[in-house]
Amino acid sequence: MMRIASAFILVIIVxxxxxxxxxxPGKDLYVKHCQNCHGYSGEGxxxxxxxxTASKFIAEHQKQIPCWLRNxxxxxxxxxxxxxxxxxxxxxxxxxxxxxxLMNFVNTSFGNDLEKLTIKEIDKMLEGCN
Amino acid sequence: MRKASFLFISLITLAGCIQYxxxxxxxxxxxxxxxHKTVEGKDLIDTVYHTxxxxxxxxxxxxxxxxxxxxxxxxxxxFFFTSCxxxxxxxxxxxxxxxxxxxxxxxxxFLSHTIDTRHxxxxxxxxxxxxxxxxxxxxxxxxxxxxxxxxxxxxxxxxAKEDKNSPGGYIHSxxxxxxxxxxxxxxxxxxTKEEDIVKMKRxxxxxxxx
Numbered sequence: 346m347m348r349i350a351s352a353f354i355l356v357i358i359v360x361x362x363x364x365x366x367x368x369x370p371g372k373d374l375y376v377k378h379c380q381n382c383h384g385y386s387g388e389g390x391x392x393x394x395x396x397x398t399a400s401k402f403i404a405e406h407q408k409q410i411p412c413w414l415r416n417x418x419x420x421x422x423x424x425x426x427x428x429x430x431x432x433x434x435x436x437x438x439x440x441x442x443x444x445x446x447l448m449n450f451v452n453t454s455f456g457n458d459l460e461k462l463t464i465k466e467i468d469k470m471l472e473g474c475n
Numbered sequence: 476m477r478k479a480s481f482l483f484i485s486l487i488t489l490a491g492c493i494q495y496x497x498x499x500x501x502x503x504x505x506x507x508x509x510x511h512k513t514v515e516g517k518d519l520i521d522t523v524y525h526t527x528x529x530x531x532x533x534x535x536x537x538x539x540x541x542x543x544x545x546x547x548x549x550x551x552x553x554f555f556f557t558s559c560x561x562x563x564x565x566x567x568x569x570x571x572x573x574x575x576x577x578x579x580x581x582x583x584x585f586l587s588h589t590i591d592t593r594h595x596x597x598x599x600x601x602x603x604x605x606x607x608x609x610x611x612x613x614x615x616x617x618x619x620x621x622x623x624x625x626x627x628x629x630x631x632x633x634x635a636k637e638d639k640n641s642p643g644g645y646i647h648s649x650x651x652x653x654x655x656x657x658x659x660x661x662x663x664x665x666x667t668k669e670e671d672i673v674k675m676k677r678x679x680x681x682x683x684x685x
Contacts, residue, residue, distance in 0.1 A: 381667070382564040390568050392606035434560040434642070 371450025374443055378436060387455030393431055395424035398455045407459070410451075411444050411467055412474035441468055501653070501661040501678060505632060526658035528630040532588070532617035535600040540586070540615045547656040549682065550584040553666055554628055554635045554647045556591035557603045561642050562649045566666035567607060570651065574609055576676055582656075582683060585614035588628070590635045590645050592621045631660065651675065 383389055387397035397403065402424045403410070417435030421428055439447070445467040452459035462470075505525025512519045531541040551573060555563040570585060577583045589595035595603075600616040618624070628635035633648035651666040653675070662678060664671040 380565075381562060382560075384565075384568065385669075390564050391571070391608050393567075393603070394564055431558075 370443075371446040371448075372454075374439075374447045375450050375454075378439070379447070382433075387451070392427060392429070395422060395427070395429045396455075397451055397457070399425040400457050400459075401425070403451065403457050404459055407448075407452075407462070408470050408473070411448060411470045414439060414444050414447060415471060416474060441471055444471065501682060504660040504662070524659050525632075527654060527660070528627060530619075530623065530627045530630075532615075532619040532623070533597060534611050534615040534617050535597060535604045536611045537597050538611065540617050542658060544615070545584055545586070545654070545656070545658070548582045548584055549656060549661075549679070550586050550654050552586045552588070552631060552652045552654060553650065554588050554590050554624075554631075554633060556589050556643065556645055556647075557595050557599055558591065559643045559645070562667050566649055566651070569666050569669075569672045570614075571607060571609070572672065573651075573676065573679070574614055577679065577683075580683060581613075583613075583679060585609075587614070587616045588624050588635075589616065589618050590624060590628070590647050591643075592618050592624060633663075653679070 382394045383397050384394075389396035389398075395402075413433060414436055416437070417433050419432035421430050423429075442464060445462060445464050448467065449461045451457060452461060503524045507525060508523045510521045510523045512521055527542065529542055531539060534540045551570065553566055553570065555566055557563075567587075570587070573583075574585060589600065595618055597618065600618060604611070604614065604616050625635055628647075631652050631654075633650050633652065635645070635647040637644060638646040649665060649667045651664045651672075652660060653662040653664070655661050661682075662675070664675040666672075
């Protein structure tokens with residue numbers, strides 16, 4: 346009986362860890378690299394830092410966002426009707442997998458409900474960066 | 476059993492009151508010296524507390540800001556720079572919640588010093604404060620001679636210096652420093668931690684209501 350119970354608990358632990366394995370790294374990366382500026386709930390900072398809750402903008406810029414994460418962006422952006430001119434720093438140290446995890450976290454958080462991208466798709470987008 | 480619960484609840488309430496009282500009695504921080512005085516032939520010892528050194532900077536509206544600006548008022552000071560890629564945005568975001576929560580409270584002001592005096596001109600600071608939606612009536616963003624800014628950071632007992640290896644080129648404390656109307660440091664809070672900001676708001680509420 347004891348053995349069955351232990352096995353059952355082990356299976357639950359494995360399943361739970363497995364389920365979290367895709368969401369957790371993305372969130373951890375967000376907290377480490379993005380949250381100080383874009384905020385705990387992706388709210389941004391007034392007229393200085395754009396919100397990630399702007400679902401339409403996020404959806405329309407799926408191809409560009411991985412490039413912005415890697416190379417930064419200094420051109421003006423209009424997000425949810427507001428203009429943002431401050432540059433976002435480059436994060437060249439992020440690997441393709443990390444960028445993929447970050448993208449997928451943002452795509453499924455802060456009110457965004459977008460399809461998750463595969464690592465192959467991210468690889469292709471990053472190859473196409475200017 | 477009922478008595479025990481009553482005692483327990485009373486103790487918790489009392490503990491809460493003590494904590495609340497403590498927040499209203501913030502200590503005076505920094506080094507202090509003893510001053511010997513002779514009054515009417517008697518030797519008296521007076522404590523001289525650390526106060527912020529004299530300063531004079533220019534704010535986002537090109538107005539002079541100095542110790543007199545904050546005389547008789549509490550103020551929150553910090554050190555930042557507008558292009559800071561790390562802790563500054565969250566410090567500004569947290570300062571902003573203080574600014575908003577204490578709107579209509581003339582006895583609480585804010586003073587943000589740029590440590591990037593080369594880039595953060597009056598014009599840049601004006602743009603930053605406008606985008607943040609705050610006015611110099613209560614929140615001063617100041618710049619000045621580099622040595623003066625770094626010197627005053629020492630007086631606030633926090634670090635601020637150039638560092639080529641740090642993101643953005645500067646290294647600085649993330650502290651929000653609460654200073655009283657006599658220029659004495661009363662508390663430090665971590666400007667990047669939400670729980671510290673909650674504590675800070677409670678303490679400010681308590682001291683302002685005294």
